[in-house]
Amino acid sequence: GAVVSQHPSWVICKSGTSVKIECRSLDFQATTMFWYRQFPKQSLMLMATSNEGSKATYEQGVEKDKFLINHASLTLSTLTVTSAHPEDSSFYICSAPDIGSNQPQHFGDGTRLSIL
Amino acid sequence: QKEVEQNSGPLSVPEGAIASLNCTYSDRVSQSFFWYRQYSGKSPELIMSIYSNGDKEDGRFTAQLNKASQYVSLLIRDSQPSDSATYLCAVGRILTGGGNKLTFGTGTQLKVEL
Numbered sequence: 102g103a104v105v106s107q108h109p110s111w112v113i114c115k116s117g118t119s120v121k122i123e124c125r126s127l128d129f130q131a132t133t134m135f136w137y138r139q140f141p142k143q144s145l146m147l148m149a150t151s152n153e154g155s156k157a158t159y160e161q162g163v164e165k166d167k168f169l170i171n172h173a174s175l176t177l178s179t180l181t182v183t184s185a186h187p188e189d190s191s192f193y194i195c196s197a198p199d200i201g202s203n204q205p206q207h208f209g210d211g212t213r214l215s216i217l
Numbered sequence: 218q219k220e221v222e223q224n225s226g227p228l229s230v231p232e233g234a235i236a237s238l239n240c241t242y243s244d245r246v247s248q249s250f251f252w253y254r255q256y257s258g259k260s261p262e263l264i265m266s267i268y269s270n271g272d273k274e275d276g277r278f279t280a281q282l283n284k285a286s287q288y289v290s291l292l293i294r295d296s297q298p299s300d301s302a303t304y305l306c307a308v309g310r311i312l313t314g315g316g317n318k319l320t321f322g323t324g325t326q327l328k329v330e331l
Contacts (some may be wrong), residue, residue: 133316144305144323145261194260198316205251205309205317208260 104128105197107209114185115217121181122212124195130175131197135206136168139192151178185216220244221308221322229328236293238325240306243287249309249317250282252291254302255324261305265291296329303327 106125114120124134132153137145149170150158157170169181178197182189192213196206221242230236238252249268253261265280267273267289273280279292289308293300303324309317 133312135318144321147318147320150318192258198312200316205249205263205266205307205319208262211258211260213258 105131105195105207105209107195107212109212110210111213111215113215113217116186117184118216119181119183120185120214121179122193122195122214124178124180124197124209126176126197126199126207129197129199131178131199132175134172134178134195134197136170136178136180137194137196139194139211145194148180151180153178182214185214187216190214190216219322220320221306223304223306223322223325225323226326227328228325229330230296232296232298232329232331234296234329236296236300236327236329238291238293238304238306238327240289240291240322241287242289242306242308242320244308244310244320245284245287246310247308248311250280250289251307251309251319252278252280252289253305253307253321254300255305256302264304293327296327298329298331301327301329 104127108123134151136148148163151170151172153172172178194211195209252265255261267280267282277294281290305324306322307319309319
């Protein structure tokens with residue numbers, strides 16, 4: 102079936118580093134992808150909606166300049182956490198709706214980001 | 218008021234019992250409703266979807282939707298230890314280009330005890 106691949110699965114890096122996370126739809130085209138963040142024992146919070154060929158739509162309270170989103174093709178969206186700090190440590194999950202599927206969204210496996 | 222509310226639990230049930238999970242939502246124009254299961258450190262996986270009032274059964278799982286009361290529930294029959302996880306309720310709006318934009322509840326932790 103349709104799969105969304107997310108890479109890397111975990112990252113540990115120093116404060117101030119920028120980190121890029123990739124999300125790929127493997128066998129379907131995704132004009133829209135979603136980026137979520139999940140802190141321990143909390144739910145998934147939508148950060149932004151990535152739109153192929155246009156600017157992402159950010160949820161209230163999410164800094165556009167800190168969380169850069171690029172959706173350059175119908176199968177790839179990237180999230181770059183710029184100048185990451187310890188408070189950015191979280192579980193980041195992408196998803197993509199597959200209109201031809203009975204699933205509302207296909208989720209990637211998530212990226213565990215730890216900033217030291 | 219949170220958009221999607223769930224009791225955080227933990228909800229403990231003995232093996233073989235029925236687990237009942239509840240969810241309320243605030244947006245009356247919500248069109249689609251989902252239950253996801255999430256194991257610790259993993260992404261959510263879809264358990265059930267429901268779009269119209271009433272019950273929908275799939276194996277040991279039954280989803281119930283009451284749009285007038287803005288309430289959706291999930292029943293798990295013959296609960297197994299492997300059902301122990303966090304169950305997320307999600308409410309969706311259909312996007313113009315297709316697909317759903319989901320709002321998640323905080324999740325209910327279920328523990329099935331031997």
